[in-house]
Amino acid sequence: MKLTCARELLNHAVQTVQKAVAAKATLPILSGIYMSAKDNKLELQATDYEIGIKCAIDAQVDIPGQIVLSGRYFQELVKRLPGELVGIASSTEDRTIKITAGNSQFNLLSLPAEEFPVLKPLFEKNTTINTLAIKDNVLRDLIKRTIFACATEESRPIFTGALLESTDKDVRMVATNTHRLALKKSILENMNNDENKLKIVIPSKVLNELARLLTSELPVDVHICWEKNKVAFSFEDVYLESRLIEGQYPDYNRVIPPQFGTTATINTALFMDAVERVSLMAKDGEYNVIKFQFNSDEVIITSNNPDVGKAYETVPVITEGTEIAIAFNAKYITDILKNIGTPELHFSLNTPLSPASIKPVNDENYIYIITPVRTS
Amino acid sequence: MKLTCARELLNHAVQTVQKAVAAKATLPILSGIYMSAKDNKLELQATDYEIGIKCAIDAQVDIPGQIVLSGRYFQELVKRLPGELVGIASSTEDRTIKITAGNSQFNLLSLPAEEFPVLKPLFEKNTTINTLAIKDNVLRDLIKRTIFACATEESRPIFTGALLESTDKDVRMVATNTHRLALKKSILENMNNDENKLKIVIPSKVLNELARLLTSELPVDVHICWEKNKVAFSFEDVYLESRLIEGQYPDYNRVIPPQFGTTATINTALFMDAVERVSLMAKDGEYNVIKFQFNSDEVIITSNNPDVGKAYETVPVITEGTEIAIAFNAKYITDILKNIGTPELHFSLNTPLSPASIKPVNDENYIYIITPVRTS
CATH class of the missing domain: 3.10.150.10 (DNA Polymerase III, subunit A, domain 2)
Structure with missing residues (x-):
């Protein structure tokens, strides 16, 4: 094999397939990146049998061929090579591959390409x-x-x-x-x-x-x-x-309640900040539990950790339906607030022990269901 | 104690003393931040007996006093408080301290202030x-x-x-x-x-x-x-x-050679990049050793890891004195190149087994001495 390619493209391809290189390889060949050059294309691939990734880039291929290089070293090297072009050539004398770029020359030991489990696209x-x-x-x-x-x-x-x-x-x-x-x-x-x-x-x-x-x-x-x-x-x-x-x-579908007795509309950012602060006092408590009291115009959020202290926050809301007190694992609330992506949300509830939902305002295509925690 | 202060100032003071809070406290009181309020100043301090830090900020002090709060929780909380002002007040009924800001209210358990080893400035x-x-x-x-x-x-x-x-x-x-x-x-x-x-x-x-x-x-x-x-x-x-x-x-002073037989002048960035690449192939070798051949107009940098491969780099230099081959621990070279702070450096050497120096060009006030590695 003998080829020249752009360093940036090669780096892109190596970083793309890198996550499929087996970290702890039971089979040594799976710690390698397989490279195949022909028809002015260089194709890289890696697999750990759970995930397999291929990436093909343009290259000037003088002699076609297949090689496998250690994923770890090749990745570190390509990231640091100087200049704009990289040459890759297999030796005719031994199992080494010569990598050249600017004033740099590396001779990397290769793994036997014929042992690599080449991906067969579906x-x-x-x-x-x-x-x-x-x-x-x-x-x-x-x-x-x-x-x-x-x-x-x-x-x-x-x-x-x-x-x-x-x-x-x-x-x-x-x-x-x-x-x-x-x-x-x-x-x-x-x-x-x-x-x-x-x-x-x-x-x-x-x-x-x-x-x-x-x-x-x-x-x-x-x-x-x-x-x-x-x-x-x-x-x-x-x-x-x-x-x-x-x-x-x-x-x-059976997990999603068909209707709710209470729905509060809340500002996502204010709610997020308050929940995060209150959850500080829940960190060492059982299940990271924080309590919510939904009233008509505010939600009161509280926690109590006997070893640390108590937290009490209020956030303005517009609640339709029955007022309700309920408790949740704080992490399950912050997870959705980080991902909801809209400035306002609907928090809908039935009873203190039945599943609640959190949804973006004006988006019927995203829903999050959360089971409350029973508190004494 | 009862006071009001600016949230940003309080956060600055807490972050300043935080690193002196004992991480694994043999004495529980050392896991706390001590706060003393009087004369419209709030002073925070923490110590683990190796390092002690104090930081004083302006505050409106209504009732002077001293308290100690858990460093970990107080720091996390202050970072997240809303609004511009924070109120801190000790309870007259129990050992809790009330922290208020915006719609947030926290009651933190305090540690006994009289047990804190207050710093006595030298x-x-x-x-x-x-x-x-x-x-x-x-x-x-x-x-x-x-x-x-x-x-x-x-x-x-x-x-x-x-x-x-x-x-x-x-x-x-x-x-x-x-x-x-x-x-x-x-x-x-x-x-x-x-x-x-x-x-x-x-x-x-x-x-x-x-x-x-x-x-x-x-x-x-x-x-x-x-x-x-x-x-x-x-x-x-x-x-x-x-x-x-x-x-x-x-x-x-006895470690610094009075004179050198060889001095090479090198571009710091080019040298750094080349040394980093060559050291990739030295990583698993003994002592991370890479070799340097200083010739009149270039330094050749090489490494050889039998399990991985070989590296060969050249960097242009201007060498005065004898040509010399020498080997160093690559990390000891990259450490100084990251910190030298000038675009060019002088690398001065005597023999393959005697200490060398690296200095910035045009700065007599900084010198780095490095012992070579004997290679067979």
Whole structure:
């Protein structure tokens, strides 16, 4: 292999695939970045079998070929190389790869390229595959507004992922840890009304990585393909695939109360600041519990930590319906306030022990359900 | 105690004393911030017996008094309080302190103020005390350009601190871990020629904290007072005192070679980038060793890690004297390049096994001595 490419493009490609390089590789080859050069393209890929990422860039390819370099060292090096062009050439004498740029010359040991489990893109394998196209900013929004609600502990794997589902008129993402649930919908204009509805559960860490890569300045299409155990996202020069989490995702529609007896309209920023201050006094308490008293024109927020002290805050609200006292895990409230994205919200409640909802004002496509805490 | 003060001033004072709050307090009272209010001043202080910090701010004091609040909670709370004014009042009924701001009200449990080891400023105790005044930007520069050379492991405590010394014409700071040494001098115009010469060793973590607080926009005087076991720095509204490290600091003048057989003049930025790249291939090697070949018009920098690969860089230099091959711990080189602060430097050497020096071009008041590594 022998090629020349732009340093910035190479750095972009290395940073793109880097998160799929296995951190603690049981198989040494998975700690590497695979590079394949032909037809004036250089394609990089990495996989740890949960997530696989490919990125292709332009290059002047003098001799085609495939190599694998240590992901860790190659990444650190490419980030620091001088000048605008980088040369990559495999030695004919030994297993080293020569990297040149400006006055720098590095000879990196390579790993055996034939051992690398090269990704087989879903859409190439199967022409009758399920597909769906969605704009990158829409997909990023679905992820960002729900993913924080996933479970972090592994005891029930299905909840460590988020559900991506398509219906006749929208695409939606749902995440829950069974104590709180976030649902975000996006209406698709050109919805495909055929049989192949999407309903898959994707690991939250893959979705976080995907959201990090969805950063185009102008909206681009993300093509989603899926089969029984895998999903792939392809956009611009990037292909990302992930294993799916198996199992039955619960019927989230049953968790959303059809109506509420009380709805308060609240300024998001004022509410956020007050909840954060009150939760300071709840930090060492059981379950981080803070109490809310919704009155007609204010919500009183309190906490009491016998070792530290008491907090008392009021925030103006407009409440319709019955006044109610209720308690929540403070973190479950601040999580949604950080992600809601509108200056005002509706906080809707029924009884002190039944699920409540938080929704943006004027947005029917985003809802957050939260279970209260029983206090004595 | 009952007072009102500006939230921003209170936050400044709390952040100033915060680093002296004991993190793992063997004595619970040391986890607190002591506050004393009288004569329209509120004074905060904290100490962990190694470092003590006081900060005084204006306040409208209605009832004078002293209280101690948990440093951790008070700091988190003050940072987040709304509005411009904060009220602080001790309860007449129990041990709680009421903090009010905007619509927020907090009742914090207090610690017994009479147990707090209140700082006794050195200059109040003793009118014949040793003192020296120095501009804050000068002192900050002395610290920043030397402190990184201190030892981090505790096996020889004297090297975990830096020497602060005054002579007839300058003030200087010296730090070493015995493998490398940094010396920075500052000429003082109004040097006091009396007997009381400064020669003390201050813990590096106290100096780091001091440098963090020396951030005035216009130069201000820092008054330094010292006695056998203690030093105090006082500037603007801050008083900081530290224990001294006991023991004999070695004669650093003996470490500085009187002359060199080779001196290379190098562009700092180009040299830094090349050394950083070459050190990538040295990371897992013994002692992080990289090699330098100083020729008349270039320095060749190389490393070789049998598990990773080889690096080869050249940087243009102007070398006067003998050509020489030598090896150093790469970290000891990058540390000084990050702190040297001039676009060009002189790298001076004698033999492959004798100490070398790195100095800024056109600055006789800063020198860094580094011991080479023997390679086979």
